Structure formats: structure tokens, C-alpha cells
Amino acid sequence: MTTIALDAMGGDHAPRAEVEGAILAARELGVRILLVGIEATVKQELARHRLRGLTIEVVHAAEVITMTDSPSHAFRRKKESSAHVAARLVKEGHAEALVSMGNTGAVMTVARFVLGTLAAVDRPALAATFPNMKEKVTVILDVGANVDSKPEQIEQFAIMGEIYYRTIWGAKRPRVALLSIGEEEMKGNDLVREAAARIKPLHLNFVGNVEGRDVFRGDVDVIVCDGFIGNIALKISEGLVEHIGGMLKKAINSSLRSQVGYVLSKEAFDSFRKRTDSSEYGGAPLLGVNGITIIGHGRSNSTGVKNAIRVASELCRARFNEKLEKELAASAAAVRA
Amino acid sequence: MTTIALDAMGGDHAPRAEVEGAILAARELGVRILLVGIEATVKQELARHRLRGLTIEVVHAAEVITMTDSPSHAFRRKKESSAHVAARLVKEGHAEALVSMGNTGAVMTVARFVLGTLAAVDRPALAATFPNMKEKVTVILDVGANVDSKPEQIEQFAIMGEIYYRTIWGAKRPRVALLSIGEEEMKGNDLVREAAARIKPLHLNFVGNVEGRDVFRGDVDVIVCDGFIGNIALKISEGLVEHIGGMLKKAINSSLRSQVGYVLSKEAFDSFRKRTDSSEYGGAPLLGVNGITIIGHGRSNSTGVKNAIRVASELCRARFNEKLEKELAASAAAVRA
Numbered sequence: 001m002t003t004i005a006l007d008a009m010g011g012d013h014a015p016r017a018e019v020e021g022a023i024l025a026a027r028e029l030g031v032r033i034l035l036v037g038i039e040a041t042v043k044q045e046l047a048r049h050r051l052r053g054l055t056i057e058v059v060h061a062a063e064v065i066t067m068t069d070s071p072s073h074a075f076r077r078k079k080e081s082s083a084h085v086a087a088r089l090v091k092e093g094h095a096e097a098l099v100s101m102g103n104t105g106a107v108m109t110v111a112r113f114v115l116g117t118l119a120a121v122d123r124p125a126l127a128a129t130f131p132n133m134k135e136k137v138t139v140i141l142d143v144g145a146n147v148d149s150k151p152e153q154i155e156q157f158a159i160m161g162e163i164y165y166r167t168i169w170g171a172k173r174p175r176v177a178l179l180s181i182g183e184e185e186m187k188g189n190d191l192v193r194e195a196a197a198r199i200k201p202l203h204l205n206f207v208g209n210v211e212g213r214d215v216f217r218g219d220v221d222v223i224v225c226d227g228f229i230g231n232i233a234l235k236i237s238e239g240l241v242e243h244i245g246g247m248l249k250k251a252i253n254s255s256l257r258s259q260v261g262y263v264l265s266k267e268a269f270d271s272f273r274k275r276t277d278s279s280e281y282g283g284a285p286l287l288g289v290n291g292i293t294i295i296g297h298g299r300s301n302s303t304g305v306k307n308a309i310r311v312a313s314e315l316c317r318a319r320f321n322e323k324l325e326k327e328l329a330a331s332a333a334a335v336r337a
Numbered sequence: 338m339t340t341i342a343l344d345a346m347g348g349d350h351a352p353r354a355e356v357e358g359a360i361l362a363a364r365e366l367g368v369r370i371l372l373v374g375i376e377a378t379v380k381q382e383l384a385r386h387r388l389r390g391l392t393i394e395v396v397h398a399a400e401v402i403t404m405t406d407s408p409s410h411a412f413r414r415k416k417e418s419s420a421h422v423a424a425r426l427v428k429e430g431h432a433e434a435l436v437s438m439g440n441t442g443a444v445m446t447v448a449r450f451v452l453g454t455l456a457a458v459d460r461p462a463l464a465a466t467f468p469n470m471k472e473k474v475t476v477i478l479d480v481g482a483n484v485d486s487k488p489e490q491i492e493q494f495a496i497m498g499e500i501y502y503r504t505i506w507g508a509k510r511p512r513v514a515l516l517s518i519g520e521e522e523m524k525g526n527d528l529v530r531e532a533a534a535r536i537k538p539l540h541l542n543f544v545g546n547v548e549g550r551d552v553f554r555g556d557v558d559v560i561v562c563d564g565f566i567g568n569i570a571l572k573i574s575e576g577l578v579e580h581i582g583g584m585l586k587k588a589i590n591s592s593l594r595s596q597v598g599y600v601l602s603k604e605a606f607d608s609f610r611k612r613t614d615s616s617e618y619g620g621a622p623l624l625g626v627n628g629i630t631i632i633g634h635g636r637s638n639s640t641g642v643k644n645a646i647r648v649a650s651e652l653c654r655a656r657f658n659e660k661l662e663k664e665l666a667a668s669a670a671a672v673r674a
Contacts, residue, residue, distance in 0.1 A: 105519070133580050144518055147526040181481055181568040182442070189484040189565045212572025216580040228526045229566055231518040233573050235549025240577050243470050243553035 001032050001055065002313045005086035005095035008037030009064045010102025011305070012298045018101065019045040021305020026054040028306070031313045034059050034095055036086040061085035065106045067298060074106035075113060083107050087114035090291040097292035097312035099283070101300045108145055108286055108295065115291040118321060120328035123149070124288035125157045125227070126295070127164055128234050129281040134218030137281060139165050140179070141224060144231035145286060151194035154178070154224050158199050158206070159331055160287040160324060161222040167318045168282075168311055173205040174221035179229060180209035191226060199224075202331055282307035285315065288324070292316055338369050338392065339650045342423035342432035343642070345374030346401045347439025349635045355438065356382040358642020363391040365643070368650045371396050371432055373423040398422035402443045404635060411443035412450060420444050424451035427628040434629035434649035436620070438637045445482055445623055445632065452628040455658060457665035460486070461625035462494045462564070463632070464501055465571050466618040471555030474618060476502050477516070478561060481568035482623060488531035491515070491561050495536050495543070496668055497624040497661060498559040504655045505619075505648055510542040511558035516566060517546035528563060536561075539668055619644035622652065625661070629653055 006022055008015040015037055022033040032055035035042050039060040046058070061082040065074040074081065083102055087110050089095040098115070100107045108126065117124055125142035132138045141161045142149065149157075158176050165174040178196055180188035188196075188209060199206050210220055215233065225233070283296030283304070292315045296308040315321075343359055345352040352374055359370040369392040372379050376397040383395070398419040402411040411418065420439055424447050426432040435452070437444045445463065454461055462479035469475045478498045479486065486494075495513050502511040515533055517525035525533075525546060536543050547557055552570065562570070620633030620641070629652045633645040652658075 133583060147518070179569060181484070181565055181572070212569040212574075213576030213579070215573055216576045228518055229569060232516060232549040232566060232570060235518070236552055236570050236573055237549075237577055239550030239553045240574055241581070242550070244578070244581055246470060 001030065002097070002316045003032040003034060003095045004097050004099055004309050004312055005034045005036055005059075005089040006305070006309065007082045007086045007098070007100035007102055007107070008035045008042050009061070009082040010100040010107070010298070011296070011300050012067075012101075013301065014101065015042050015045045017300055017302050017305050019049070020302035021300075021309065022056055023049055023051070023054060024302055024306040025309040026056050029310055029313055031055070031309060033057070033309070034086070034089055036061050036089065037082045038062070038064065059085060059089065065103050067103050069103060069106055071103075071105040071109040074103060075109045081110070083110045084114060087111055087291070091115055096316040097294065099294045099296070099305075099308050099312050101283075101296040101298055101305060101308070103298075104144070104295050107293075111286055111289050111291070111293040112145075115289045115293065118288055118290050118325055120325045120332070121160070121288035122156055123153050124286050125160060126284050126286050127161055128230070128284045130215055130237065131281070132216050132218035136218055136221075137169060138215055138218065138220065139169070139222050140215065140230050140233060141222075141287065142227035142230050143234045143284065144227050146227035148228070149191070149226040151191060151198050154191070154195035154226065155198040155202070156288070156328065157224040158204060158222070159202065159328055161224060162204055163320065163324055163327060164285060164287055164315075165222050167320055167323075168314055169221070171221050175207045175219070176204045176222045176224065177207050177210040177214070177220040179215075179223050179225035179233070180211065182211045195224070201334075203334070282311035285311065290321070292320060338367065339434070339653045340369040340371060340432045341434050341436055341646050341649055342371045342373055342396075342426040343646065344419045344423045344435070344437035344439055344444070345372045345379050346398070346419040347437040347444070347635070348633070348637050348642070349404070349438075350638065351438065352379050352382045354637055354639050354642050356386070357639035358637075358646065359393055360386055360388070360391060361639055361643040362646040363393050366647055366650055368392070368646060370394070370646070371423070371426055373398050373426065374419045375399070375401065396422060396426065402440050404440050406440060406443055408440075408442040408446040411440065412446040418447070420447045421451060424448055424628070428452055433653040434631065436631045436633065436642075436645050436649050438620075438633040438635055438642060438645070440635075441481070441632050444630075448623055448626050448628070448630040449482075452626045452630065455625055455627050455662055455665075457662045457669070458497070458625035459493055460490050461623050462497060463621050463623050464498055465567070465621045467552055467574065468618070469553050469555035473555055473558075474506060475552055475555065475557065476506070476559050477552065477567050477570060478559075478624065479564035479567050480571045480621065481564050483564035485565070486528070486563040488528060488535050491528070491532035491563065492535040492539070493625070493665065494561040495541060495559070496539065496665055498561060499541055500657065500661055500664060501622060501624055501652075502559050504657055504660075505651055506558070508558055512544045512556070513541045513559045513561065514544050514547040514551070514557040516552075516560050516562035516570070517548065519548045532561070538671075540671070619648035622648065627658070629657060
């Protein structure tokens with residue numbers, strides 16, 4: 001049975017969403033959960049539920065990282081945080097994966113330095129999932145684990161992202177693309193051109209460059225880019241969804257003329273919210289660290305937590321990191337040959 | 338009376354949208370329009386309207402740049418295109434501004450090389466307008482006139498964008514910010530840090546770095562970034578609006594239970610479309626070329642064309658380029674002092 005170390009104190013609705021998500025996961029996915037957090041608080045939340053038959057245990061952690069802690073402060077000054085303790089459980093072999101809905105920067109830093117990076121990996125990358133028009137998903141990496149990425153790092157992002165997509169999203173030959181722009185003569189910048197030259201010879205289904213508007217079209221599965229650009233792409237999308245949600249709400253309220261109309265508009269609005277809700281997609285994996293790590297959105301509800309646990313357990317069962325090291329080594333050997 | 342050279346053959350709905358937009362502009366804004374394009378085609382379209390009292394003339398141009406022409410092909414091989422002829426009218430003093438709904442890359446190249454760059458400007462920048470949650474707009478530049486921008490170019494984008502915002506969008510002290518990311522320790526990349534160090538000493542209302550999600554919040558007015566990043570931000574936003582529009586349409590159709598509900602939902606949807614419609618915002622100016630240049634969206638309707646002409650004429654009346662050269666010189670002098 002796969003064991004997941006779940007940071008019970010991370011999200012905006014912690015520990016309630018985490019505890020409920022853990023219960024859903026233990027019930028539906030057949031995984032064992034170590035709920036890591038302030039013991040009294042977590043147990044109090046657990047006491048609200050029937051737990052018979054569920055493989056859930058509590059592991060105490062004395063400190064809590066907040067959303068406003070800087071990554072370095074959280075990493076260096078809160079060694080007994082739930083994120084640290086959960087990462088150490090993975091490091092020491094008591095769990096196979098770390099799942100947290102906490103402060104993304106802090107959890108990335110903790111995972112990276114407590115677990116370390118896989119030998120074949122230069123830099124871990126955070127992979128975000130975007131719903132697309134084909135009612136599938138597009139995975140973009142890196143979305144903020146690195147800045148000023150080098151061409152060889154972007155190349156590794158392509159390899160890592162492709163294996164991740166194959167493992168979790170079920171495509172046999174995911175289409176991999178580089179994020180670029182179309183206006184300029186030379187189509188892209190120096191980084192994109194050098195990264196393309198490195199990715200082309202790999203045994204990937206590489207389709208070349210795509211533009212920003214292709215992110216949602218669903219014609220490609222994995223899009224790689226520098227972490228600075230990927231983070232801006234992610235945050236702009238989140239900001240725009242929030243903005244449009246607000247505008248729609250206003251428009252619906254102002255056109256509220258009858259109960260029937262309101263109910264129908266609300267249905268359309270809820271369907272839109274559901275389709276753009278990141279909790280459906282199971283969080284963002286930090287690919288390339290020595291231990292499966294999934295960072296979910298702080299706002300995640302219990303379904304979001306459960307889905308993050310599901311992705312973590314699927315990556316464990318697929319022996320994702322072993323696969324990754326093997327394919328990175330094969331790519332490196334093929335390039336040298 | 339301000340004279341505008343309007344590329345009549347540029348947009349997806351050319352020359353109809355251009356001719357109708359020119360008529361609206363001549364009627365409402367008191368400007369003179371030179372409609373540049375294939376004479377017979379433009380005159381045929383004009384014949385559908387009553388023109389008495391309107392200051393609209395047709396200037397023949399033998400060639401048409403298509404949306405699929407590469408910028409270099411369009412610039413070098415189509416010297417008699419409507420964009421070239423319109424740019425030459427500005428260059429030779431027959432018009433004060435160039436307005437086109439055509440191929441953005443091609444029009445930028447034509448404007449840049451036919452009109453030239455202002456002496457004080459290193460690189461022209463394309464400025465895009467985003468509606469925000471405060472029901473105002475946020476201007477982002479550069480969105481694709483340059484890639485691999487240098488810190489001193491980003492500094493000039495800040496100065497140009499600030500004057501543009503003051504002139505067109507009415508804020509006395511527009512808040513200027515740098516687009517960056519928040520996850521990393523060092524908050525940004527090398528370019529952002531170096532650009533920030535250059536912008537801070539200027540006499541601007543510089544508020545520091547913002548993240549992607551701040552683009553739509555309306556807490557800042559002008560956001561500067563490298564053109565590669567700005568273009569991705571713009572295209573992702575356009576792609577996402579298109580995607581959400583499609584999802585909403587589907588959701589509304591599937592929840593269509595009564596005529597009342599449909600009408601109400603449609604109202605909400607239309608209000609959303611209107612708020613995200615770029616034609617309300619009058620196109621993107623290419624700031625820093627020696628002659629006011631506005632590039633509108635290819636999909637612009639007559640209102641979009643009229644609004645682009647409005648922005649062009651306001652920039653002319655404000656003597657925008659003179660102001661720009663003066664302020665750039667003053668900034669350079671202040672930094673040297």
C-alpha cells in the first residue's frame with residue numbers, strides 16, 4: 001500500500017480540507033495517509049469523522065509555515081514545520097510521496113533541500129495543469145521553480161514533462177512544444193532557439209514552438225518554458241479567471257429579472273467555475289526531486305486534496321522517478337553517441 | 338484638423354470595417370482620414386455610404402499584406418502595400434498618424450523602418466491595453482516589438498508607457514510596475530533586478546514588482562516587461578478569453594430550459610464579451626517610432642477602427658512624440674547628473 005505524507009497544516013482551509021481529503025483518499029484510493037501537523041489540532045478535526053477501516057495516522061509537527069513566510073525563512077527557521085516533517089518522512093523511507101497545499105515557494109524549497117534532486121536532474125521543475133478546449137489538459141513546466149533557465153534545463157523539462165503526461169494523463173505519445181512568440185522574424189528568443197536545437201534530436205514527439213494562445217487550444221500536451229515565463233503565464237491565467245468570474249457574477253446579478261433566469265445563469269456560471277477549478281487537476285508536481293512531491297493550490301477543498309493524493313500515488317505506483325532517471329540517462333547517452 | 342492615414346486593407350473585415358470606422362471617426366472626432374488601399378475596392382465600399390461633409394479621401398495602394406505574410410517578406414517585397422503607402426504619407430508629412438488593423442508583425446516592421454525610430458529611443462515598444470477589475474485599464478509594454486530586451490530598454494518602456502497612460506487614460510501620476518514573479522527568493526530574474534535599479538531613480542510613480550495575477554487587479558496602471566514575456570502574457574489572455582467564451586456558450590446552451598433563462602444568460606454573456614472586447618480600447622500604439630502608429634486587432638469592427646483613430650488623433654493633439662523626446666532627454670540628463 002502506497003504511503004503518502006500529507007502536510008495537514010498547509011492550505012487556506014487547513015486542517016479541515018486536508019483531513020477530509022485524506023479520508024476520501026483512504027476510502028477511494030486504497031492509500032495509507034500520514035497526516036502531519038499539530039497533533040491536537042489534527043486529532044480534533046479527525047474526531048468529527050468515522051475512521052474505522054481507514055489507514056490514516058497522525059504524525060506530530062510542532063510548527064506551521066504560513067502563506068506569508070518567505071521560502072528561506074520557512075526552510076531555515078521552521079525545521080519542525082509540517083512540511084519539513086512530511087519531507088523527512090519521505091527522505092527516511094516512511095512514506096513514498098509528499099503532498100502539501102501550503103506556501104508554494106516554501107514547500108518547493110523544503111522538498112528540494114530535504115529530499116535533494118535526482119542525480120540525472122539539473123533543476124527540478126514545477127508542472128501546472130491547464131484545462132483546454134479539447135476537454136483535455138495541457139501541462140506547462142517550469143512554472144516557477146527556476147528563473148533564467150538554461151537551454152539544457154529546458155531540455156530536461158521536456159523529458160520530465162513528457163513522462164509525467166504519459167503517466168498521469170494517458171497519452172501514448174504526448175505532443176511536446178516550446179512556448180514562444182510569433183511576431184518576430186526569428187520566432188522566439190535566444191533561449192528558445194537553443195532549447196529547440198537540443199530538444200529536436202530527442203526521441204520525443206516534439207512539434208516545435210507554440211504561442212501563448214495555443215496554451216488553451218489543446219493541440220499540444222506538454223509546453224516547456226523558462227520558469228519566470230511559466231509563472232507569469234500561470235498567474236495571468238489565474239488572475240484572468242478570477243476577473244472574468246467577478247464580471248460574470250456582476251452581469252448575472254444585474255440581469256436578475258426572474259428566479260428562472262437566475263437559476264439558469266447560475267448553472268452556466270457553476271459549470272464554468274467547475275471547468276476552471278484547479279482542484280479537479282490534482283495539484284502541481286515538483287518533478288525531479290528525489291521523492292514524489294505534489295503541491296496543491298492553497299484554496300484546495302477536500303476534492304483538491306484527494307486529487308493531489310491520487311496523482312502522488314499514481315506517480316509512486318508507476319515508479320515515476322526510476323523511469324525518469326532511466327530516460328534522462330538514455331537521452332544523455334543518445335546525445336553523446 | 339488632424340489627418341490620419343488609415344490602412345484600409347489590413348483587418349479581417351477589410352475594407353468594410355475600415356471604411357465604416359473612418360466614417361464614424363470623421364463624423365464624431367473631426368479628423369481627416371486618408372483611406373489607403375486598392376482604389377476601386379475602397380471606392381466601391383465608400384459608395385454604400387452618404388459622405389457629404391466628411392473629410393475622407395482615398396489614396397491608392399497597389400498591394401495588400403496578408404495575415405500570413407512574414408514581416409520581412411511584407412516589408413521587402415510589398416513596397417506598394419497599403420501599409421507602406423500609409424507609412425510614407427506620414428513620413429512625408431501628408432498625415433500625422435498611421436492606423437492599421439493588419440498583420441501586427443508586418444505593420445510594426447513597416448512603421449519602424451519607413452518612419453524610423455525617435456532619436457532618444459533605443460527600441461520602439463508595442464503597448465497593449467487590458468481591462469481590469471477596477472473598471473479601468475492596465476497598459477502592458479512591450480508585447481512583442483522586441484525580444485531579449487535590455488535593462489535600459491525596459492527603462493525606456495517605463496517612460497514611454499507612463500506618458501502614454503497619462504495622455505490617453507487620464508491618470509495624473511500613473512503607477513508603473515515591473516512584471517515579475519513572487520515564488521523565488523530573489524524575486525525575479527537578472528533582467529528584472531537590473532531594470533528595477535534603473536527605473537527607481539526616475540521621476541516616475543514606480544511601485545516595484547507585480548506578479549501575473551496583478552495584471553487584472555487594477556492596482557497599477559502601467560506594467561513593463563521584455564517583449565517576449567509581454568507577448569506571451571497578451572496571447573495567453575486572448576486565448577483564455579476565447580476558451581472561456583466557448584465554455585460559457587456551451588454551458589448556456591446545455592442549460593437552455595426556457596426562453597426567459599436564455600435571454601438572461603445571454604445578457605450576462607454579452608456583457609462579459611463587451612467588457613473583454615479589445616475594440617473598446619482602440620488598438621495598440623507602437624511607441625517610439627517617428628510618427629504616431631496604432632495597430633488594431635485584425636478582428637476589429639467599425640467601432641474598433643474608430644477607437645484606434647481616436648487614440649491616434651489624441652496622441653497627435655497632445656504632441657506625444659515631442660513630449661516623449663523631451664522626457665527621455667530629461668531622464669537621461671538626470672541620470673547623468
